[in-house]
Amino acid sequence: MGGEWGVGSSLAMETIPAKARGIVSGLLQAGYPSGYLIASLAFWFLFPVIGWRGMLMLGALPALLVFYIRQAVPESPVWQEHKHLPREHTLETIGKHWRIAIYAVVLMTAFNFFSHGSQDLFPTFMRVQRKFDAHTVGSIAVVYNIGAICGGIFFGAMSQRIGRRRAIVIAALLALPVLPLWGLATDPVWLAVGAFLMQICVQGAWGVIPVHLNELSPAEARGTFPGFVYQLGNLIASYNATLQAGIAESHDNNFSYPLMLVVGIVAVVIAVVTGFGVEAHGVSMHRGQPKPAE
Numbered sequence: 001m002g003g004e005w006g007v008g009s010s011l012a013m014e015t016i017p018a019k020a021r022g023i024v025s026g027l028l029q030a031g032y033p034s035g036y037l038i039a040s041l042a043f044w045f046l047f048p049v050i051g052w053r054g055m056l057m058l059g060a061l062p063a064l065l066v067f068y069i070r071q072a073v074p075e076s077p078v079w080q081e082h083k084h085l086p087r088e089h090t091l092e093t094i095g096k097h098w099r100i101a102i103y104a105v106v107l108m109t110a111f112n113f114f115s116h117g118s119q120d121l122f123p124t125f126m127r128v129q130r131k132f133d134a135h136t137v138g139s140i141a142v143v144y145n146i147g148a149i150c151g152g153i154f155f156g157a158m159s160q161r162i163g164r165r166r167a168i169v170i171a172a173l174l175a176l177p178v179l180p181l182w183g184l185a186t187d188p189v190w191l192a193v194g195a196f197l198m199q200i201c202v203q204g205a206w207g208v209i210p211v212h213l214n215e216l217s218p219a220e221a222r223g224t225f226p227g228f229v230y231q232l233g234n235l236i237a238s239y240n241a242t243l244q245a246g247i248a249e250s251h252d253n254n255f256s257y258p259l260m261l262v263v264g265i266v267a268v269v270i271a272v273v274t275g276f277g278v279e280a281h282g283v284s285m286h287r288g289q290p291k292p293a294e
Contacts, residue, residue, distance in 0.1 A: 002234075006227015013214035014076035014222065014285050019160065021282075025211035026156020033148030033203055035062075040141040078219075078285045093221040094228070100216055101229060103277060108233025110269045111209065114172070116240045117262035118182075118202050121248070122195070125255035136188050144195035151200035152207030164212040164279040171204035172270040175263060183260040198263075205270060215280040222285070 009028060016024050039059065047055060075083075094101050126132045126140065151171065159167035175198060182194035210226070217225035240262065247258035 002227055002231040006225075006230060007223055009210040009226050010214055010217075010222045011073075011076050013211055014078040018282050018284075021211040021215075022160030022208070023153065023157040025159070025209070026153040026207035028210050029156065029203065029207045030149045030152040032206075033145040033152065033199070037142060037145035037149070040138055040145060044135075044138045044142075079223075081286070082219075090221045090224045093218050094225060097218050097221075100218075100278070101225070103273075104213060104216060104225075104229035105232050105236075107270070107273050107277065108209075108213075108230050109236045110233075110266045110273060111206065112234045112237035113240055113262060113266040114175075114202055114270060115206060116237060117244065117259065117266060118198055120241045121244050121255055121259065124245075125259060126191070128253055129255050130186065130188075130191065132188060140188065140192045140195055143192045144199040147196035148199035148203035151202070151204030154200075154207070155204035156207035156211070159208045159211065159281075163281050164208050164215070165274050165277060167208050168205045168212070168274045169271045171201050171208075172267045172274070174204075175201035175267045179260050179264055183256040201267075202263075212279065214285070215283050216278065219286060 009025075012024055012028055013021055042055065042058060046058070050058070122144075123137050123141065126137045127134075132140075155167045155171045158170075162170075178194060178197045178201060181190060182198040185191040185194050209230075213226040213229065214222060244255070244258035244262060247261070248255040251257055
């Protein structure tokens with residue numbers, strides 16, 4: 001899956017016109033909550049019929065799309081243009097741009113804490129702390145994934161008009177006033193509203209990431225750079241679930257406290273790191289074009 005995201009985002013960004021990158025970035029990233037939404041609906045309707053083994057088989061079916069992609073989707077014009085040019089080793093290229101690589105890894109670490117910190121233990125929070133039944137938890141999951149899809153597309157498109165960094169900063173900071181409703185509401189309707197708004201913010205910021213990383217990427221390593229820094233950040237942030245669960249257990253299974261703590265901190269970190277960082281809005285994807293100062 002790590003390979004699919006990085007190469008897929010590069011293929012998309014190198015193929016489409018520069019003026020469409022923002023909205024396509026949001027659409028691409030909306031695939032994540034779309035899959036989550038479909039999985040929630042499948043669990044809701046099909047799990048009682050096909051069980052967990054059937055759910056696993058159903059979840060594996062989208063992988064078969066790789067055969068269609070291999071046969072029917074053309075290579076990007078940028079890759080076609082550059083495929084005969086001499087190439088240096090990908091890690092050597094990234095090494096030459098180590099400052100932007102480190103910046104991107106730090107940013108993606110914060111982003112992965114943002115998404116996983118708001119999603120991974122949220123169903124557990126609803127079941128254990130709020131005592132909601134499986135049907136209610138599934139219904140709220142559907143609601144907040146609809147919010148995630150809307151947020152990704154909206155802020156991705158907005159980044160085309162106001163810039164990548166500004167769109168990310170706005171989405172991240174908007175999560176802060178939503179925290180009390182998202183983490184402290186006890187009524188399922190209000191909790192669903194809070195979760196819907198929170199995922200608009202979280203996935204809204206994420207909706208800008210495919211285009212932002214690809215525009216910052218060295219052209220010679222664009223097939224590797226976005227996925228590499230994304231998944232390295234994901235690796236560092238993989239401690240999130242253990243961290244939040246440990247804090248919750250030490251506070252009598254109060255999951256709302258670590259959920260709000262992690263999301264609140266990383267929202268500020270994302271806003272600061274992005275706001276004082278760099279962007280390459282609208283830069284040419286071709287080799288030899290100037291990049292922002294590192």
